[in-house]
Amino acid sequence: MTASATVYRERLRRTTAPHLLCERARVTPDSVAFRSKHFGIYRERRWRDYAALVAHAARAMQSLGIGRGERVAIMGDVCEEWMICDLAAQSLGAIVYGIYPTASAAEVEYQMRDGGACVFIAEDQEYVDRLLPIAERLPDLRTILVLDDSAMFGYEHPKLKRFGELLGATETPDLGWLEAQAALVTADDPAFIVYTSGTTGHPKGALVSHGKHLAATDTVVSHYPTLRDKPHRTVVFLPMCHVLGRDVAITLPLISQLVPHFGEDPEDFAVTLFEVAPTVLFMVPRYLQKFASHVLVGILNSSRIKRAAHDFAMRFARPYANRRWNGGSNIVQNTIYRLVQAGVFKPILNKLGFDRLELVVSGGASLPAETMALWHVYGVNVVEMYGQTEEAGGIIAGQRGPFPRPGNVGTAVDGIDVRLAEDGEVLVRSPDLFDGYWRNEEATREIKSADGWLRTGDVGEWRDGALRLIDRARDFMVTAGGKTISPSFIENALRASPYVAEAVVFGHGRKYLTAIIEIDFDTVADWARANDVAYTGFTSLTAHPRISQLIEIEIDKANASLARVEQIKSFRILPKALDPEEEGEPVTPTRKVKRKLMYERFKVLVDGMYDDREERLIAAGAGGVLAQ
Amino acid sequence: MFRPVPRASGYFRTDYAQDMALLQTRAERIGLAALVGVLVTLPFIATPFLLDLACQVFLASIGALSLMLLTGYAGQISLGHAGLIAAGAFTTGILTREINAPFWLTLPASALTGIVLGLVFGLPSLRLRGLYLAVSTLALHFIVIYLGGEYETKRGFSTGILIEKPSLGGFKLTDGRAWYFVLLIFAAATLLICINLLRSRSGRAWRAIHTRETVAEALGISISGYKLLAFVISSSMTSVAGCLFAYYRGFVSIEAFDLFLSIQYVAMIIIGGMGSLLGALLGATFVTIFPYAIEALLKLLPNVQKLAGDIFAVNYASFGVVMILFLVLEPLGLVGIWRRIQNYFLLWPFKYKPLASMRK
Numbered sequence: 009m010t011a012s013a014t015v016y017r018e019r020l021r022r023t024t025a026p027h028l029l030c031e032r033a034r035v036t037p038d039s040v041a042f043r044s045k046h047f048g049i050y051r052e053r054r055w056r057d058y059a060a061l062v063a064h065a066a067r068a069m070q071s072l073g074i075g076r077g078e079r080v081a082i083m084g085d086v087c088e089e090w091m092i093c094d095l096a097a098q099s100l101g102a103i104v105y106g107i108y109p110t111a112s113a114a115e116v117e118y119q120m121r122d123g124g125a126c127v128f129i130a131e132d133q134e135y136v137d138r139l140l141p142i143a144e145r146l147p148d149l150r151t152i153l154v155l156d157d158s159a160m161f162g163y164e165h166p167k168l169k170r171f172g173e174l175l176g177a178t179e180t181p182d183l184g185w186l187e188a189q190a191a192l193v194t195a196d197d198p199a200f201i202v203y204t205s206g207t208t209g210h211p212k213g214a215l216v217s218h219g220k221h222l223a224a225t226d227t228v229v230s231h232y233p234t235l236r237d238k239p240h241r242t243v244v245f246l247p248m249c250h251v252l253g254r255d256v257a258i259t260l261p262l263i264s265q266l267v268p269h270f271g272e273d274p275e276d277f278a279v280t281l282f283e284v285a286p287t288v289l290f291m292v293p294r295y296l297q298k299f300a301s302h303v304l305v306g307i308l309n310s311s312r313i314k315r316a317a318h319d320f321a322m323r324f325a326r327p328y329a330n331r332r333w334n335g336g337s338n339i340v341q342n343t344i345y346r347l348v349q350a351g352v353f354k355p356i357l358n359k360l361g362f363d364r365l366e367l368v369v370s371g372g373a374s375l376p377a378e379t380m381a382l383w384h385v386y387g388v389n390v391v392e393m394y395g396q397t398e399e400a401g402g403i404i405a406g407q408r409g410p411f412p413r414p415g416n417v418g419t420a421v422d423g424i425d426v427r428l429a430e431d432g433e434v435l436v437r438s439p440d441l442f443d444g445y446w447r448n449e450e451a452t453r454e455i456k457s458a459d460g461w462l463r464t465g466d467v468g469e470w471r472d473g474a475l476r477l478i479d480r481a482r483d484f485m486v487t488a489g490g491k492t493i494s495p496s497f498i499e500n501a502l503r504a505s506p507y508v509a510e511a512v513v514f515g516h517g518r519k520y521l522t523a524i525i526e527i528d529f530d531t532v533a534d535w536a537r538a539n540d541v542a543y544t545g546f547t548s549l550t551a552h553p554r555i556s557q558l559i560e561i562e563i564d565k566a567n568a569s570l571a572r573v574e575q576i577k578s579f580r581i582l583p584k585a586l587d588p589e590e591e592g593e594p595v596t597p598t599r600k601v602k603r604k605l606m607y608e609r610f611k612v613l614v615d616g617m618y619d620d621r622e623e624r625l626i627a628a629g630a631g632g633v634l635a636q
Numbered sequence: 637m638f639r640p641v642p643r644a645s646g647y648f649r650t651d652y653a654q655d656m657a658l659l660q661t662r663a664e665r666i667g668l669a670a671l672v673g674v675l676v677t678l679p680f681i682a683t684p685f686l687l688d689l690a691c692q693v694f695l696a697s698i699g700a701l702s703l704m705l706l707t708g709y710a711g712q713i714s715l716g717h718a719g720l721i722a723a724g725a726f727t728t729g730i731l732t733r734e735i736n737a738p739f740w741l742t743l744p745a746s747a748l749t750g751i752v753l754g755l756v757f758g759l760p761s762l763r764l765r766g767l768y769l770a771v772s773t774l775a776l777h778f779i780v781i782y783l784g785g786e787y788e789t790k791r792g793f794s795t796g797i798l799i800e801k802p803s804l805g806g807f808k809l810t811d812g813r814a815w816y817f818v819l820l821i822f823a824a825a826t827l828l829i830c831i832n833l834l835r836s837r838s839g840r841a842w843r844a845i846h847t848r849e850t851v852a853e854a855l856g857i858s859i860s861g862y863k864l865l866a867f868v869i870s871s872s873m874t875s876v877a878g879c880l881f882a883y884y885r886g887f888v889s890i891e892a893f894d895l896f897l898s899i900q901y902v903a904m905i906i907i908g909g910m911g912s913l914l915g916a917l918l919g920a921t922f923v924t925i926f927p928y929a930i931e932a933l934l935k936l937l938p939n940v941q942k943l944a945g946d947i948f949a950v951n952y953a954s955f956g957v958v959m960i961l962f963l964v965l966e967p968l969g970l971v972g973i974w975r976r977i978q979n980y981f982l983l984w985p986f987k988y989k990p991l992a993s994m995r996k
Contacts, residue, residue: 048655050648278991285646306990314985355984360991361645
């Protein structure tokens with residue numbers, strides 16, 4: 009790290025996001041802070057407007073009597089009002105946390121109790137409805153604030169307030185007022201809580217303080233300097249309750265030249281991408297897979313000439329991508345690649361809004377190598393990064409690129425120490441980590457040792473200077489044959505198929521491995537239509553023997569790349585789509601699978617794949633001896 | 637003709653002015669510039685015959701566009717189109733003959749005639765639909781032709797009314813090239829008016845009425861008001877075309893406005909493609925050039941002299957055949973063919989729009 013970068017990060021460590029906002033409003037008042045789509049128009053907000061909106065919201069929220077260190081919960085989809093309320097609450101010294109819009113009633117109640125929020129901000133009527141039934145059971149809750157009250161007819165509740173009315177009743181303060189408020193908040197004060205979508209047990213709230221968050225997020229900028237060097241457009245779609253979503257929407261724009269764009273509705277994500285044509289994207293692997301599978305299925309269903317053109321282009325581009333990973337391609341190969349890219353790949357990317365992308369950073373979960381390779385073949389610079397909520401918005405490692413060979417998560421970022429424990433677990437140490445789990449000292453002690461090293465729970469290894477993640481430490485399974493197997497590695501191989509949305513591998517203590525497959529409804533339905541398979545809906549599609557054959561072929565493809573003990577011997581297709589919004593569903597809001605719950609839920613399916621004749625025979629032979 | 641959504645990625649609108657701009661993408665701007673370039677250079681390289689053909693296409697385009705507005709968008713069928721052109725032409729003829737009126741007077745007078753006729757003959761549309769409406773508009777045709785004929789015979793112009801070439805700002809329009817540009821400007825202005833009408837409140841109301849009157853009324857659209865508006869606007873534009881036609885030909889006579897002309901205009905919008913302004917332009921071009929093309933083809937045959945008398949008959953017959961073929965094989969008209977070709981390349985290398993079924 010250069011001296012000036014160190015100084016800069018030290019400066020960030022001693023400041024707060026509201027303070028940075030005021031600074032931007034003074035220094036670059038007229039440059040665009042973000043754009044947000046309303047009724048078809050991407051409304052431009054300049055830094056001056058942004059700060060004024062935050063100031064107004066802060067003044068209004070002050071009238072609710074929010075005290076320093078009190079918690080404010082926000083629930084809803086990504087929208088500009090979220091950012092404004094978030095920063096407004098932060099500038100009053102409150103601690104903000106988000107609740108996933110897909111959270112079930114029990115999860116909302118848990119997080120409201122655990123966080124003890126005094127104000128609940130609901131994006132619209134939908135989230136008011138989620139809270140009202142449990143509002144009486146929350147002693148700390150004083151106000152429910154609804155941002156968009158367009159569907160709020162006949163709602164009567166003593167705690168309910170409408171944001172618009174509240175703003176109307178408050179005079180607009182000037183920037184100086186906001187600066188004075190922000191000055192009262194110190195860098196060491198806690199800023200927000202991010203609930204980790206733990207795959208085991210209740211979510212834990214990671215408490216992060218102002219300065220550490222800014223300094224930690226600076227690792228992303230220093231690792232990808234293009235963010236600071238030139239203006240970039242990005243699309244915000246990750247939920248802001250996620251630390252990466254918060255980075256992209258709020259923090260990175262404050263410390264780099266990234267301009268976030270908000271779509272009309274998160275459902276319109278594909279449209280927003282197309283219209284904005286972002287230059288930088290922060291993605292989760294699921295979307296990269298989903299887009300890739302839609303492209304592949306679209307090509308499969310295309311006319312013969314067009315498909316032939318695509319196949320022809322792929323034949324040149326695949327070896328080219330390989331050579332590019334190895335760093336050796338000559339001018340002739342470059343020219344041919346440029347030609348096929350312009351003729352075939354650019355039109356594909358243009359339809360997705362991917363054609364101007366200079367950098368796609370994938371994080372949050374491991375990205376299947378095949379998916380990354382496909383995007384590289386198409387000419388999209390996808391890199392993988394590795395970070396966790398506990399790094400306070402920063403990352404541990406990331407591939408620098410451009411076009412790095414898939415299969416690792418790159419080199420450690422500046423300002424963070426990474427070492428591997430004896431059992432291979434990745435340990436990190438940095439001045440800018442999270443403060444601890446909210447009201448959970450025990451869990452904090454469990455992962456944060458006294459000497460400052462934080463246990464990530466992931467197992468990794470160094471290969472050619474880059475960190476390669478092997479698996480979640482506690483997620484190994486041992487088969488009856490005694491082989492230790494990493495299920496997520498196999499699941500990734502299975503998910504590489506465009507027809508597979510989710511795959512869960514079972515086999516702990518069993519003779520062989522099996523998998524439960526959730527089909528990707530869109531692509532499989534496309535395939536069904538193209539192949540004259542009649543279906544009426546999701547369940548009828550999953551029950552069709554031709555679909556079973558299709559998935560079997562896909563699994564055989566994955567098996568070909570796996571060791572013998574890792575191969576999937578049998579599978580079942582889930583008769584319904586996994587829905588994180590549903591109570592007790594075995595997926596987290598970020599669509600991580602809770603394996604244990606999955607087994608409990610679909611026990612019949614899993615057990616049905618194992619032949620237990622022997623066991624039954626023995627049990628029958630014993631004839632109830634044990635009972636006597 | 638115009639689309640609300642750009643075809644290439646990366647065009648987002650930050651205010652409503654951008655959203656309303658007719659040209660959104662760079663490709664469109666380049667395309668329009670190229671088209672203007674071709675249209676401007678054409679008269680300097682074309683023969684007088686081609687120039688005349690182009691002028692006829694422009695005239696027909698104005699008529700076809702206004703009929704498309706009425707029939708293709710508002711869904712009100714009309715067979716009185718030739719009558720309206722005649723009304724405009726006769727207004728011009730009578731005014732120049734009787735009071736020696738200049739161009740700047742005859743043009744608005746023709747438009748006014750169109751407005752009055754549109755209003756009167758739009759009234760049946762409030763009660764009648766489909767075939768019945770078509771028959772009632774036919775009455776318009778016969779009344780105008782009857783009145784025109786009466787004027788011709790009573791005033792002693794039984795062979796037709798001669799009209800002097802107009803002068804615009806001291807410049808007499810006798811040159812074919814000058815006419816080319818005048819008609820081009822009028823046709824372009826008509827197109828622009830139609831585009832703007834269709835993408836604003838009135839155009840949306842017309843389309844709603846076309847789709848389902850009851851629902852449109854339930855949405856708060858004044859059915860009678862917007863139906864009459866469609867008739868009035870369409871008729872006045874048609875009459876303006878009649879006025880220009882009279883000046884361009886320099887001669888007005890009822891023989892030029894027979895029922896076949898009405899049929900030709902209906903053919904233009906059917907062959908071009910219902911519900912598309914581009915279709916109106918393509919149809920006008922096709923129907924105008926078609927007889928010349930048939931004639932040229934016949935001349936390629938041996939023993940042309942013997943066939944000379946049959947050219948008319950062959951023309952009519954082949955026109956009928958083409959109409960039937962379009963109705964049966966390509967109901968979307970020329971614009972349907974054009975869109976298919978365009979989509980083939982726009983969707984490249986996909987066959988269907990990708991991500992159409994994408995949900996979050």
